[in-house]
Amino acid sequence: MQLYSFFNSSTSYRVRIALALKGQAYDTHGVNLRSGQQRDAAYLEVNPSGVVPSLVDEDVTLSQSLAIIDYLDARFPEPRLIPADPVERARVLEVSNAIACDIHPVNNLRILRYLKDQFNVDEEGRNAWYRHWVAEGLSGVDALLQRHGDGAYCFGDAPTLADCCLVPQVANALRMKCDLSAYPRVMAIYAHASAQPAFVAAEPARQPDYIA
Amino acid sequence: MQLYSFFNSSTSYRVRIALALKGQAYDTHGVNLRSGQQRDAAYLEVNPSGVVPSLVDEDVTLSQSLAIIDYLDARFPEPRLIPADPVERARVLEVSNAIACDIHPVNNLRILRYLKDQFNVDEEGRNAWYRHWVAEGLSGVDALLQRHGDGAYCFGDAPTLADCCLVPQVANALRMKCDLSAYPRVMAIYAHASAQPAFVAAEPARQPDYIA
Numbered sequence: 001m002q003l004y005s006f007f008n009s010s011t012s013y014r015v016r017i018a019l020a021l022k023g024q025a026y027d028t029h030g031v032n033l034r035s036g037q038q039r040d041a042a043y044l045e046v047n048p049s050g051v052v053p054s055l056v057d058e059d060v061t062l063s064q065s066l067a068i069i070d071y072l073d074a075r076f077p078e079p080r081l082i083p084a085d086p087v088e089r090a091r092v093l094e095v096s097n098a099i100a101c102d103i104h105p106v107n108n109l110r111i112l113r114y115l116k117d118q119f120n121v122d123e124e125g126r127n128a129w130y131r132h133w134v135a136e137g138l139s140g141v142d143a144l145l146q147r148h149g150d151g152a153y154c155f156g157d158a159p160t161l162a163d164c165c166l167v168p169q170v171a172n173a174l175r176m177k178c179d180l181s182a183y184p185r186v187m188a189i190y191a192h193a194s195a196q197p198a199f200v201a202a203e204p205a206r207q208p209d210y211i212a
Numbered sequence: 213m214q215l216y217s218f219f220n221s222s223t224s225y226r227v228r229i230a231l232a233l234k235g236q237a238y239d240t241h242g243v244n245l246r247s248g249q250q251r252d253a254a255y256l257e258v259n260p261s262g263v264v265p266s267l268v269d270e271d272v273t274l275s276q277s278l279a280i281i282d283y284l285d286a287r288f289p290e291p292r293l294i295p296a297d298p299v300e301r302a303r304v305l306e307v308s309n310a311i312a313c314d315i316h317p318v319n320n321l322r323i324l325r326y327l328k329d330q331f332n333v334d335e336e337g338r339n340a341w342y343r344h345w346v347a348e349g350l351s352g353v354d355a356l357l358q359r360h361g362d363g364a365y366c367f368g369d370a371p372t373l374a375d376c377c378l379v380p381q382v383a384n385a386l387r388m389k390c391d392l393s394a395y396p397r398v399m400a401i402y403a404h405a406s407a408q409p410a411f412v413a414a415e416p417a418r419q420p421d422y423i424a
């Protein structure tokens with residue numbers, strides 16, 4: 001398999017965790033979002049949306065991290081990352097989407113760039129924006145996990161899609177120096193999950209396209 | 213079933229379409245996002261994330277529109293909105309997530325309010341922001357649908373989750389007076405799907421909490 005990925009992209013990081021959990025080897029093709037490679041004609045041929053990640057598995061080329069992980073779950077069922085039971089899977093998808101729809105999209109690179117370039121928002125303003133949406137989102141995620149989750153991971157003692165979403169989001173927030181002490185369940189899960197081999201292997205700094 | 217919904221919320225609109233397609237009756241509890249009802253203690257008891265929609269089905273209370281529709285697909289399988297075949301479902305989830313993660317979240321009410329209140333972005337600036345992300349996102353969605361979709365709906369001649377996401381997004385963009393002529397496949401699907409009874413029943417103006 002081929003993964004078009006950017007080392008620092010949270011959505012790429014999610015898919016790298018899933019691939020590592022499933023023990024699947026792949027080649028990384030770095031798409032440098034800082035220099036705008038996602039808009040190169042060659043990459044738009046792979047993914048006309050011009051976003052990372054994209055996965056190529058034989059004749060299937062697919063984008064959107066949650067769609068990719070759902071596909072990987074069908075293609076390589078062990079370990080299963082999205083439970084089969086309707087209520088269990090709903091809980092996993094609820095937390096995954098709370099991160100993937102309510103926190104990440106408003107804080108990614110292109111958004112912060114637009115704030116700077118079009119609205120002249122300074123670094124302090126951009127950091128306040130970032131921290132606001134992280135606080136707003138993670139307080140809800142922490143409450144959902146306290147209400148419905150238990151165990152070392154988000155839901156029990158094995159990782160799911162929710163952990164694939166949570167670890168990159170928390171890593172990103174820590175990089176941006178957010179105070180996350182108000183989210184104890186989130187941080188306990190992060191401390192456990194991020195130390196496991198598959199999560200370590202997926203870290204930005206360990207990727208072939210890493211830029212120091 | 214009980215649906216906590218705001219008439220003008222795209223994410224609520226998605227779930228209303230899914231419920232109508234499945235012929236399921238429900239009670240609507242309006243949560244007025246304009247007056248901040250989503251932060252009322254009573255609503256946070258239902259959904260600690262403080263976002264709409266939330267569905268209550270007997271002892272299951274669930275938020276996040278995509279998680280809710282996945283759950284409804286298990287609970288009421290006819291008609292199926294997320295295909296079972298791994299590649300077909302990947303295509304549906306790819307387009308659904310491209311809308312739910314890349315377009316909608318950056319343009320919803322709370323974001324536009326933050327731009328206004330914290331960064332003093334005027335209406336013209338907010339409209340430019342809105343149109344920018346719609347153009348960026350829908351051009352990718354149109355390309356994906358041209359590449360992988362066919363038929364009257366996004367994928368074939370029956371509606372899927374992708375149509376539940378596409379119709380509210382396009383309706384929203386038209387309300388914001390975006391020029392959508394560059395997305396012919398998106399607009400052909402919208403013209404067809406939005407005229408069908410289940411989609412009509414889910415329209416904002418037909419909801420009990422509608423505010424003229």
